Amino acid sequence: MSDDIVISVRGLKNAFGEQVVHENLDLDVHRGEILGVVGGSGTGKSVLMRSIIGLQPPVEGEISVFGEPMAHLSESEALEIRKRWGVLFQGGALFSTLTVAENVQVPLREFYPKLDLALMDEIAAYKIIMAGLPADAGPKFPAELSGGMKKRAGIARALALDPELLFLDEPTAGLDPIGAAGFDELTKSLQKTLGLTVFLITHDLDTLYAICDRVAVLADKRVIAVGTIDELLALDHPWIEQYFKGPRGRAAVAAAHAGG
Amino acid sequence: MTAMADFQIDGSVLRFSGDVSLAHIGDLPERLNAVDSPIESIDLSSTQRLDTVGAWVIHRFAEQHQARIEGLEPDQEHLMAQVVKADQPVVKPRNELPPFLRVLDEIGEATATALKTLVGLLGFMGATVLAFLNVLRHPSRFRFNATVQRFEVVGVSALGIIGLMSFLIGIVIAQQGAVQLRQFGAEALTINLVGRITLRELGVLMTAIMVAGRSGSAFAAQLGTMKLTEEIDAMRTIGVSPMEALVVPRTLAAVLMMPLLGFYASVIAIIGGGVLCWVSLGIPPVTFVQRLHEVVPITDLYVGLVKAPVFGAIIAIAGCFQGMQVEADAEQVGNRTTSAVVQAIFLVIVLDAFFAVFFTWIGWI
Incomplete structure (x- = not known):
């Protein structure tokens, strides 16, 4: 049980x-x-x-x-x-000094440092699109995104590891x-x-x-x-x-x- | 239950097995890249778990080999469809320039930024003066409480650290001066040295550096954070001018507090010098004060007091200006705060040099 x-x-x-x-x-x-x-x-x-x-x-x-x-x-x-687990905070809580793609890659690099770099770029790219962002959002910095796009980028990061448990705050x-x-x-x-x-x-x-x-x-x-x-x-x-x-x-x- | 992801090639069929997911993918991508025999179909019926990373790797492989994907459960098919839908070329950051051009590019950009900052700072100075005049014309718009609060933060709270710093500087000047002057048998001139240099230069200069570090940085960080959290935009929409509500009280506080702090710093430095003269040269305090009175002209005090408010204005305006320039992210708050302090100290020292020339010219030697 x-x-x-x-x-x-x-x-x-x-x-x-x-x-x-x-x-x-x-x-x-x-x-x-x-x-x-x-x-x-x-x-x-x-x-x-x-x-x-x-x-x-x-x-x-x-x-x-x-x-x-x-x-x-x-x-x-x-x-x-x-x-x-993956967590999405209310405001997105993206790392402001990293691009969106790098934000998504942070958990990947942290937990799977041996992953092939090209694969990591591809993973970030499809996660970003899956979260509903346009493909060209990857190299942008969080400050260049609108509020809704930040949220989507946050979702992409929360889903980076294909977690079993997802916390979503609004x-x-x-x-x-x-x-x-x-x-x-x-x-x-x-x-x-x-x-x-x-x-x-x-x-x-x-x-x-x-x-x-x-x-x-x-x-x-x-x-x-x-x-x-x-x-x-x-x-x-x-x-x-x-x-x-x-x-x-x-x-x-x-x-x-x-x-x- | 969870086995590493693996595959076997069976003629033109590639069979995946195990857990094709991020945690168990291991070196599967590299091994898949090494497959060179023609593959017509991919069989997934013996996989245990499939996540988006696994689905992606399989999808990419299928694309490369023009192979069909078979044996998906309905849920997995859905997942695969999601991944396929998300397949678009990776967008790389803008191309980087070759190193030599990049250096030129950076030099050019830095020059442009420096010029732009200078113009911006002048503009901001003008805006501050206009805001002052506005407040003078409509005294009811003057933020009395905010200003008094800044007095406390800029002035009163700085007394401790500025006092300690000045006292030590007084001791150091007296001690170093005494050692050098002793070679000429002119130890008594230590008093001239301490009295004149602290009142004319060091009292105000060191105070300005301390205020730039304490308050100039705080102004930049405060306004920068308020800019990030849209507080300043909110103010504007309510009809409150940020120049009047934020910049004027801070500038006024710095302008009024700097002479007081500078005078206080000079006095404490002289006390420090006096203590050293007493302890190590045997000059009693009464003689020290008497001698000070004889050798330090009152114009030395004026020199210090005239410079102080100007330095205060520079520090406050540089701090507020940099704070208002923050636009994008948290890193900028840090960068702008650094620039505020560097700019303020630099301008203070440049102006100090001009003042030295000017005062010599008018005969306050």
Whole structure:
């Protein structure tokens, strides 16, 4: 059973000084699923992601990824785990002194230094195109890209290692609807073909309806509910109702039904 | 379960096996490159896992040999289709020039940049003066709190480090001077040396260098970061002029604080020199002060105090100008900060030379 749980969070507490962000937070992410994480602004969605990937040491609680408890890893064990995931930060977090292609190659060079240079260039090139950027974006510097293009370049870098686990922090925010739909499709197809597990923070209701297998709702410092959208709606929680049944929510349902 | 990626050639069929993925690809690409027998079809039915890197390598091989790909599972077929769709020629960075031309290119570019910076700096100086006049005309637009806060950051917080530096410099001048002057039996002239050189030159010059390092760099980094995070654009759209809100308070603070700091630095340096004279030459403080009074003309103090605000203005304007030039990325903030300090110190020393000539000319010797 534990084999099927990629991320397990138990009794997590995060606090910044006096301000408690999470308390007693439990969450499981199953292998091969796309888990959407939603919650109002300031409920600590990004903080939760940061604690899972080890950037934010929790005050209390246990986090394990791929069955390994994150708190007691040696540096080399932590590296082995980092090799298996990709992270997209909200703003893209591209290295500003490297070109887009070099950005994509950073994880490749870091973990597979023996890889043939020509192959590395080709990998960077097709990843960039897969992420929806034009081919000539490769030699450009991040400063020369628009906000949406930076995000795509960030996605290309997150996918550089063909990870098993992908963390996405608001991937479709700032993308045009066509790009966002393309991104949904890309995530879905990668999940299907690579058995990818995706931890997806989003406010994009279309994304939630289109690709998320389950949705976790963050409120009151913990995960108040996890399940498919239908299951969540059956709970009768006022915030969840408002979230999914507001005008935007209804439009997204209509779109999801129309799209099949 | 996870075996390294491998292949076997069976007539005109190439059969992949194992885990054709980035982690297990090993030297597969090189070995595939070495295949020279004609291959008509590629069989993937015995592969375990395929990721985009594996799919890419296989796709590239199939292209080269005009071979069919067979035995894909539906999911893998989808993946392969994605990869094939993404196959476009690698775009390389712009071609690099040969070394000799590159040197010329860099020299030319550096010259152009230097000239452009000079013009830009002059323009910025003008803009700052205009902003000052604007604020004078509309005193309600003057940012009093921001300015006082800059006074504290530029002036008060610098007292400790400037005091320590000046005290030590005073000691060094007195000590070195005493050693040299002793050869002529003129140890008493150490007092002239300390008094005149600190008031005329070193007090203000060293303070200017310290302020350029402390505050000029801070101005550049602050404005540069604000430029990156679009704060300055936000200000403009709200109708706040960044020149008035950011540059004027900083320039004013530097202009007003520099004479005070310079005077303070000179006094502390003289105290340092006095302490050394007392300890190592046996000149008691009372005699030191009396002698100082006799040998240091008041014009020496004026020389220092006239230069100080000009240096302050140069430092602040160079810092703010470089900060406002930041455009693209975090590295530029660093580069611009460095340029701000280098430019400020350079201009301060150049101006100091002009001042020396000027004061000699008007007879303040």
